Amino acid sequence: xxxxxxxxxxxxxxxxxxxxxxxxxxxxxxxxxxxxxxxxxxxxxxxxxxxxxxxxxxxxxxxxxxxxxxxxxxxxxxxxxxxxxxxxxxxxxxxxxxxxxxxxxxxxxxxxxxxxxxxxxxxxxxxxxxxxxxxxxxxxxxxxxxxxxxxxxxxxxxxxxxxxxxxxxxxxxxxxxxxxxxxxxxxxxxxxxxxxxxxxxxxxxxxxxxxxxxxxxxxxxxxxxxxxxxxxxxxxxxxxxxxxxxxxxxxxxxxxxxxxxxxxxxxxxxxxxxxxx
Amino acid sequence: xxxxxxxxxxxxxxxxxxxxxxxxxxxxxxxxxxxxxxxxxxxxxxxxxxxxxxxxxxxxxxxxxxxxxxxxxxxxxxxxxxxxxxxxxxxxxxxxxxxxxxxxxxxxxxxxxxxxxxxxxxxxxxxxxxxxxxxxxxxxxxxxxxxxxxxxxxxxxxxxxxxxxxxxxxxxxxxxxxxxxxxxxxxxxxxxxxxxxxxxxxxxxxxxxxxxxxxxxxxxxxxxxxxxxxxxxxxxxxxxxxxxxxxxxxxxxxxxxxxxxxxxxxxxxxxxxxxxxxxxxxxxxxxxxxxxxxxxxxxxxxxxxxxxxxxxxxxxxxxxxxxxxxxxxxx
Numbered sequence: 001x002x003x004x005x006x007x008x009x010x011x012x013x014x015x016x017x018x019x020x021x022x023x024x025x026x027x028x029x030x031x032x033x034x035x036x037x038x039x040x041x042x043x044x045x046x047x048x049x050x051x052x053x054x055x056x057x058x059x060x061x062x063x064x065x066x067x068x069x070x071x072x073x074x075x076x077x078x079x080x081x082x083x084x085x086x087x088x089x090x091x092x093x094x095x096x097x098x099x100x101x102x103x104x105x106x107x108x109x110x111x112x113x114x115x116x117x118x119x120x121x122x123x124x125x126x127x128x129x130x131x132x133x134x135x136x137x138x139x140x141x142x143x144x145x146x147x148x149x150x151x152x153x154x155x156x157x158x159x160x161x162x163x164x165x166x167x168x169x170x171x172x173x174x175x176x177x178x179x180x181x182x183x184x185x186x187x188x189x190x191x192x193x194x195x196x197x198x199x200x201x202x203x204x205x206x207x208x209x210x211x212x213x214x215x216x217x218x219x220x221x222x223x224x225x226x227x228x229x230x231x232x233x234x235x236x237x238x239x240x241x242x243x244x245x246x247x248x249x250x251x252x253x254x255x256x257x258x259x260x261x262x263x264x265x266x267x268x269x270x271x272x273x274x275x276x277x
Numbered sequence: 278x279x280x281x282x283x284x285x286x287x288x289x290x291x292x293x294x295x296x297x298x299x300x301x302x303x304x305x306x307x308x309x310x311x312x313x314x315x316x317x318x319x320x321x322x323x324x325x326x327x328x329x330x331x332x333x334x335x336x337x338x339x340x341x342x343x344x345x346x347x348x349x350x351x352x353x354x355x356x357x358x359x360x361x362x363x364x365x366x367x368x369x370x371x372x373x374x375x376x377x378x379x380x381x382x383x384x385x386x387x388x389x390x391x392x393x394x395x396x397x398x399x400x401x402x403x404x405x406x407x408x409x410x411x412x413x414x415x416x417x418x419x420x421x422x423x424x425x426x427x428x429x430x431x432x433x434x435x436x437x438x439x440x441x442x443x444x445x446x447x448x449x450x451x452x453x454x455x456x457x458x459x460x461x462x463x464x465x466x467x468x469x470x471x472x473x474x475x476x477x478x479x480x481x482x483x484x485x486x487x488x489x490x491x492x493x494x495x496x497x498x499x500x501x502x503x504x505x506x507x508x509x510x511x512x513x514x515x516x517x518x519x520x521x522x523x524x525x526x527x528x529x530x531x532x533x534x535x536x537x538x539x540x541x542x543x544x545x546x547x548x549x550x551x552x553x554x555x556x557x558x559x560x561x562x563x564x565x566x567x568x569x570x571x572x573x574x575x576x577x578x579x580x581x582x583x584x585x586x587x588x589x590x591x592x593x594x595x596x597x598x599x600x601x602x603x604x605x606x607x608x
Binding site: 021022025026029032036108109110113114115117118119124182234270271 | 348351353355371374375377379380383386387388390392393397400401404405406492551580
């Protein structure tokens with residue numbers, strides 16, 4: 001072998017460490033990046049308040065004419081609106097920036113650097129860009145959710161709260177899965193920007209429970225976007241509307257989505273040929 | 278064949294399937310419905326063997342197959358056929374043990390965090406390669422020292438010049454002290470001083486750590502300074518593989534003689550020795566057939582009172598051009 005010195009030999013023996021270390025360091029880098037642009041924080045805060053205010057005004061208008069919307073009461077819909085902001089904030093904080101970066105990397109050929117690192121490429125590509133200020137959506141969304149919950153007639157039990165936290169986590173993971181599968185299309189098609197826009201547009205419809213929409217739209221929103229799983233199911237668990245069938249379906253859907261996402265990712269990276277030859 | 282070579286490939290081949298269509302709106306519309314493809318052979322059966330510690334210049338015009346070969350060696354592309362082993366691994370499997378021992382640097386593509394100091398990106402690399410802190414600090418500081426980065430690593434990368442950024446990129450790519458370096462035009466677009474700085478660093482790094490280096494570049498000065506061995510690739514096939522000095526032997530049919538005389542002579546008399554490139558009564562630059570060089574030198578020395586005489590191979594980029602031209606010429 002080459003006269004490689006002992007230091008390099010030890011470099012090839014990895015230190016034991018958690019795979020979470022890399023996403024956490026990227027999060028730190030993301031926070032440091034965003035802290036340089038304080039103006040973004042003000043703009044984001046304004047945007048969040050405008051969004052929440054228009055949502056609440058729309059609800060007020062609806063309940064001027066009726067006392068329930070397809071079985072949903074006003075406080076329950078406030079919970080849905082709050083959850084819509086929480087999940088939207090999480091998407092904007094962690095999912096959307098990473099998917100955007102992935103598409104740009106594939107287009108520019110810098111995805112080469114992801115594939116030549118000795119870490120799981122899917123993990124690296126999914127958790128390296130974070131937009132800190134989008135957490136304002138999460139914070140305001142939590143506030144709105146709590147405000148809705150305290151107005152609920154039947155209050156909130158511990159069971160419902162646990163179910164809610166689990167459902168929210170599962171919902172966000174599902175959104176990530178579907179979004180990554182679609183973004184992985186960039187390995188074949190290269191330009192996928194319009195898909196991102198389509199997602200954002202469809203997600204906007206999630207500020208009302210998916211059950212208020214006609215069947216075809218409800219199915220699209222539940223399984224394709226899947227804002228139904230991410231917003232409506234957590235809201236259902238908080239408001240005591242969640243059924244056991246729904247829980248089982250959600251878990252099955254999660255397992256299938258995780259498996260399919262991994263498979264599509266593997267196929268995509270295998271297909272990837274770089275932007276230049 | 279002994280398998281302790283850094284790189285071994287046999288019949289390495291990569292064929293891309295690319296869509297084709299004619300120009301114009303009608304053709305563009307037709308291609309929406311029915312796409313036609315054709316196969317493009319980017320690398321057509323390459324045999325390579327690179328020993329540990331070797332620095333090899335990988336040369337060829339644009340589209341010759343250099344980058345495709347580097348991508349197959351670094352695990353980014355699956356070969357269409359043939360075998361490839363780098364440091365005992367099949368690169369396309371992208372085993373972590375392999376990825377920890379190699380690095381890929383592309384001159385025109387950044388991986389440092391744009392808005393943050395390079396030191397923060399170095400920390401990320403440390404986590405990715407799982408380097409223990411003491412080893413990381415030692416290797417980081419050595420690279421900062423060798424690349425003269427001390428004053429630059431704590432400035433945001435966006436405030437660095439292109440050359441300074443490239444130095445930081447190189448340091449970031451070498452923190453885990455790879456045993457093999459794939460460098461794709463690392464000096465692209467840099468000024469002459471910065472090119473020289475990076476060249477001397479790479480030579481130094483290779484000497485210190487015995488790493489193998491495979492370098493593609495369009496700057497012949499890089500090749501002359503770093504590579505004892507060059508591989509010339511053209512249309513996906515190897516045209517030449519050997520010592521840089523042998524490249525001239527094989528492709529340059531001429532040598533250049535520069536003669537300075539003690540006393541003036543009739544400038545028109547130079548043409549009997551060879552093609553006159555430039556001449557004055559006391560000095561001439563001549564192009565002489567390689568085979569005839571010794572005889573011409575002997576007769577100039579006997580005919581004139583010579584103050585100085587040098588015999589040179591043509592510049593290396595001219596030789597490379599001759600090599601490409603010989604490949605294009607009908608046999």
